[in-house]
Amino acid sequence: MRGKNQSSVSQFLLLGLPTQPEHQGMFFALFLGMYLTTVLGNLLIILLIRLDSRLHTPMYFFLSHLAFSDVSFSSVTVPKMLMNMQTQHLLISYVGCISQVYFFILFVCLDNFLLAVMAYDRYVAICHPLHYTTIMRKELCILLVAGSWFFSCAHALLHTLLLSCLSFCADNAIPHFFCDLTALLKLTCSDTSFNELVIFTEGGVFAFLTLSAILGSYIRIGVTILRVPSIKRICKALSTCGSHIFVVFLYYGTLAMIYFFPSSNNSKVKDIIASVMHTVVTPMLNPFIYSLRNRDMKLALGILYKRGIIFAK
Numbered sequence: 001m002r003g004k005n006q007s008s009v010s011q012f013l014l015l016g017l018p019t020q021p022e023h024q025g026m027f028f029a030l031f032l033g034m035y036l037t038t039v040l041g042n043l044l045i046i047l048l049i050r051l052d053s054r055l056h057t058p059m060y061f062f063l064s065h066l067a068f069s070d071v072s073f074s075s076v077t078v079p080k081m082l083m084n085m086q087t088q089h090l091l092i093s094y095v096g097c098i099s100q101v102y103f104f105i106l107f108v109c110l111d112n113f114l115l116a117v118m119a120y121d122r123y124v125a126i127c128h129p130l131h132y133t134t135i136m137r138k139e140l141c142i143l144l145v146a147g148s149w150f151f152s153c154a155h156a157l158l159h160t161l162l163l164s165c166l167s168f169c170a171d172n173a174i175p176h177f178f179c180d181l182t183a184l185l186k187l188t189c190s191d192t193s194f195n196e197l198v199i200f201t202e203g204g205v206f207a208f209l210t211l212s213a214i215l216g217s218y219i220r221i222g223v224t225i226l227r228v229p230s231i232k233r234i235c236k237a238l239s240t241c242g243s244h245i246f247v248v249f250l251y252y253g254t255l256a257m258i259y260f261f262p263s264s265n266n267s268k269v270k271d272i273i274a275s276v277m278h279t280v281v282t283p284m285l286n287p288f289i290y291s292l293r294n295r296d297m298k299l300a301l302g303i304l305y306k307r308g309i310i311f312a313k
Contacts, residue, residue, distance in 0.1 A: 009168035011091045012184075016084055016177045017276075018269055028085045034284050035078045041287030042067035045297070052300040058121050058136040063290060065145050066114045070283035073107035076100060077178040077279050084177070097179040098164055104178065106156035109206060113148035115248055116213035120144075122241045123217035127224045155206055162198060166190040176272060178279070214248055243290050250285065254278035 019027050045067040049055045077100070084090050092100070124135050159181060169189040176183050181199075185192045221241065225234060254277045291297040 009172045010094050011172065012094070012097045012168075012179065012187075013173045014080070014084055014090050014092055014177060014179070015173055015175050016081065016090060017272060024085055028082060031078065031085075031280060032082055034280050035074060035082065038074045038078075038280070038284040038287075039071055041284065041291075042071045044301075045287050045290065048297060048300040048304060051304065052296075055296060055300055058141045059118070059125070060296075061141050062114060062118045062121060062145070065148075066111065066118070067287070069107050069110045069114060070286055072103070073111065074279060074283040076103045076107060081177040092179065094168075097174075097184070098160060100179040101163060101181050101184065102156050102160040105159055105181065106152050109152040109155045110148055111251065112206065112210040113152060114145075115244070115251065116210040116217075117144045117148060118244055119214040119217040119248070122244060123220055126221050126241070151206070155202070158202065159195075159199065162195050166192065166195070176275070178275075180275070211252070218245070246289055247282075247286055250282050250289075251278075254282060 017027065046064050049060045049064045080092065080100070121136060125132050128135060163181065163184060166185075166188040167190045168184075168187055171187050174180070174183050174187065185195060218241070254274055291301065
């Protein structure tokens with residue numbers, strides 16, 4: 001994988017969270033609870049969508065993929081962080097670090113695409129309700145999700161291959177709790193100008209396209225509602241889009257904290273806190289956001305609970 005520019009570094013040192021040793025146990029219990037909540041909450045959403053035929057609609061089809069992406073995204077970084085906190089074994093192999101970079105980029109990009117696809121679905125539902133079933137047919141939904149996976153894999157593979165061509169010399173300490181691409185670029189003793197150019201151009205294009213799709217969809221929704229404004233239409237639009245809008249703000253807000261608003265003082269601590277929000281907190285909150293505000297999800301959960309009681313008897 002490393003080719004001619006094989007790195008002299010076979011392992012990296014993950015310095016982890018900037019916490020005091022006496023607080024490690026408390027943070028371990030906290031993040032373990034949050035991770036288990038993330039996994040169980042998102043898997044419950046997938047299970048409900050699979051079991052309840054009323055949830056076999058495009059919106060919930062996309063939501064099930066977003067839930068799977070959130071579980072995978074959190075699982076890329078959190079288990080390793082928890083193991084490091086518990087065992088104090090902070091090393092990660094070169095191959096393990098590169099693999100973590102690949103899957104981290106993959107699921108970040110997949111979340112971007114799925115949020116854009118869900119925004120388009122909401123646009124069609126509100127602006128073209130009579131043609132919704134015709135436009136959002138099963139074939140298109142599968143194509144949108146498959147395209148999201150394909151471009152996310154290609155995006156992650158490009159940046160991972162470029163990273164694997166770099167050489168890493170003496171310094172192997174990563175001031176983070178996972179193998180972050182930008183942190184690794186700072187450790188390399190190779191020229192990173194091409195890597196940075198690709199991140200800025202290709203990564204910028206992906207981010208611009210997905211964010212434009214989301215903003216464009218909601219601008220069209222807003223224009224459609226304001227043409228004939230009424231309290232009933234506004235409330236219906238908010239009930240339809242409210243959860244998605246909240247997730248979008250939460251997702252892009254944490255990304256903006258990491259990449260667009262660097263601080264001069266304690267920037268590493270700020271980046272780590274923002275990364276924790278992005279990789280741990282956001283995937284955990286998504287099931288609550290989509291289930292607590294959604295009547296169909298709560299109804300499906302009630303039916304599943306009653307079935308469980310009946311089977312237990």
